[in-house]
Amino acid sequence: xxxxxFFGTLxxxxxxxxxxxxxxxxxxxxDAELSGYQAHWVKDQAYPFLEASKxxxxxxxxxxxxxxxxxxxxxYYEAGYAYDIQHLSILSSNGPVQASVFFPISAPVKGAPxxxxxxxxxxxxLALLAAQEAMSYYGQIxxxxxxxxxxxxxxxxxxxLRAQTHQRDHDFSTDLARKDVRIDIHTRPYCxxxxxxxxxxxxxxxxxxxxEKVNRATFTGFDVACVLPYDPVEDCVLLVExxxxxxxxxxxxxxxxxxPVCGHVDVGESPQAAAHRECMExxxxxxxxLIEVSQAYPSPGCxxxxxxxxxxxxxxxxxQEGINGLDSEAENIRSQIVSYQALMEYVDSRAxxxxxxxxxxxxxxxxxxxxxxxxxx
Numbered sequence: 130x131x132x133x134x135f136f137g138t139l140x141x142x143x144x145x146x147x148x149x150x151x152x153x154x155x156x157x158x159x160d161a162e163l164s165g166y167q168a169h170w171v172k173d174q175a176y177p178f179l180e181a182s183k184x185x186x187x188x189x190x191x192x193x194x195x196x197x198x199x200x201x202x203x204x205y206y207e208a209g210y211a212y213d214i215q216h217l218s219i220l221s222s223n224g225p226v227q228a229s230v231f232f233p234i235s236a237p238v239k240g241a242p243x244x245x246x247x248x249x250x251x252x253x254x255l256a257l258l259a260a261q262e263a264m265s266y267y268g269q270i271x272x273x274x275x276x277x278x279x280x281x282x283x284x285x286x287x288x289x290l291r292a293q294t295h296q297r298d299h300d301f302s303t304d305l306a307r308k309d310v311r312i313d314i315h316t317r318p319y320c321x322x323x324x325x326x327x328x329x330x331x332x333x334x335x336x337x338x339x340x341e342k343v344n345r346a347t348f349t350g351f352d353v354a355c356v357l358p359y360d361p362v363e364d365c366v367l368l369v370e371x372x373x374x375x376x377x378x379x380x381x382x383x384x385x386x387x388x389p390v391c392g393h394v395d396v397g398e399s400p401q402a403a404a405h406r407e408c409m410e411x412x413x414x415x416x417x418x419l420i421e422v423s424q425a426y427p428s429p430g431c432x433x434x435x436x437x438x439x440x441x442x443x444x445x446x447x448x449q450e451g452i453n454g455l456d457s458e459a460e461n462i463r464s465q466i467v468s469y470q471a472l473m474e475y476v477d478s479r480a481x482x483x484x485x486x487x488x489x490x491x492x493x494x495x496x497x498x499x500x501x502x503x504x505x506x
Contacts, residue, residue: 131200134219136162136168136189137177139203140245141253142272145190147260148206150200150267153192161191161221163230164199170240175252176210177243178233188245191221191228206263208229208272209279213394220345225477255396258286258401262324265317280396281351288352289434295424296306309333317349324349340376350434357422357438357489358414360445361504364469366493367445368486369411371454371462373426376482387475388483389438398435408441411453412464416441422492427484438489442500 139145146153167185168177179187195203211234219228244354259282263275270278287405314329327346358367370387377384392407394400408414422438445466454460467475475481476490493500 130193131195132191132193132226132228133203134163134189134217134230136163136179136187136230137243137245138175138248138252138256141188141249143255143283144253144256144260145192147257148202149195150202150264157194158190158192159221159223161219161228162186162188163219163225165216166349168243170243172238172240174237174240175248175256177248177271178237178239179230180236180239185193188221191219191226193226200302200422201265202267204259205267205275206271206388209276211235235303252265254290255286256394257285258289262286266320270320278320278322281324283396284351284393285433287394288433291394292435303335305333305335311339318346323491340413341503346431347435350432351401353391353434353436354394354400354406354407355389355391355436355485355489356408356416356419356441357389357493358408358412358416358441358443358445359469359493359500360443361497361500361506362444364497364501365447365466366469366472367412367448367464367466368472369453369462369464371460377387380500386483387481388486389489390441390487391436394437397405401439404437404439404441408443410455411462412448413440413451413453414443414445414448416443418442420496422489423432438485439491440493440496442501458485469493475480 135145135432139148142158163179164186165181165183166179166187167182168187169180170177212231213234214229215232216227217230259279262282262285263279266275282361303452309332311331312328313331314419318322318327319325325346326349329341329342329344334340367385367390368387368388369390370385373384373386378427390407390411392403392411394403398406404419405416408416411478419439419441424435424437426432427434427436448466450465452461453464454462476487481487481490
């Protein structure tokens with residue numbers, strides 16, 4: 130049995146219990162502090178490190194009677210961080226205790242002094258959701274693989290947080306809610322950049338009875354920002370074209386898709402900020418205004434993807450068509466500017482095969498006159 134002193138994110142007991150996969154018995158956990166050290170944020174990161182400081186002390190949790198499996202789970206969760214373990218004297222309510230402490234192998238760039246309550250206020254909800262998914266892979270993938278996939282895991286957690294905080298009016302919907310679904314088994318049979326979730330569940334039917342137990346699976350993606358750049362003065366739009374795996378996997382002979390600018394919403398980023406960023410990355414365009422078109426699931430029967438769609442008012446007169454995208458993401462995206470009339474002919478002829486583009490074009494058709502009037506035309 131081992132004793133550890135946690136001064137950083139794992140000093141947040143709910144996170145620690147997710148990582149350990151069990152409730153911490155009160156008799157084995159207490160507040161404590163380490164003299165001669167101070168905790169600082171790692172610059173531009175959401176976790177701290179310890180730095181020697183003669184007159185300072187770092188507060189945290191002292192946890193005793195950690196089993197070999199507890200230590201394995203801790204090592205699994207911390208696999209993405211280069212750390213060493215030192216054994217130091219910790220001051221607890223029962224006096225000095227020898228305990229293990231995580232230290233970085235090399236000193237990171239120092240940020241402001243760390244306070245757990247600051248981290249809890251800004252990062253804890255995301256960290257708890259990410260940890261739940263991460264630890265569900267314990268015993269399935271190794272720690273290094275988990276570390277490589279932690280970015281997408283955090284993006285999925287951010288999507289869940291947006292879903293939990295979003296309030297939507299349901300004028301035409303039933304009063305049934307999440308509480309009316311009973312989950313028997315929940316697994317993640319596949320995880321890479323994307324993942325799959327599988328459920329054995331029952332849901333409340335419209336007559337109030339529970340359904341029979343059903344097995345359902347869903348593709349788990351991310352929240353997406355979509356922008357159709359539109360110049361009301363020139364009355365034209367900017368479209369992008371790129372290779373898409375979906376049409377290819379379905380068997381399309383020409384799996385390149387003409388579509389609006391689209392991209393994932395990063396952790397800590399608003400959908401609007403993602404929309405502006407993606408416009409610059411994919412098309413070299415900076416919208417002067419984003420007009421919200423919709424917030425919706427493009428395929429709710431089998432996917433968690435959620436699209437924030439905007440018309441981006443732009444000056445496209447001097448924009449150069451060309452090839453854009455990030456080399457780091459193997460993007461090869463061709464931009465082209467077409468007239469509003471050409472866009473609608475493309476959609477009405479049923480040549481367009483991107484549903485988001487079709488939806489946004491039809492929204493533009495209903496609101497185009499107003500946008501042009503606002504531009505003084």
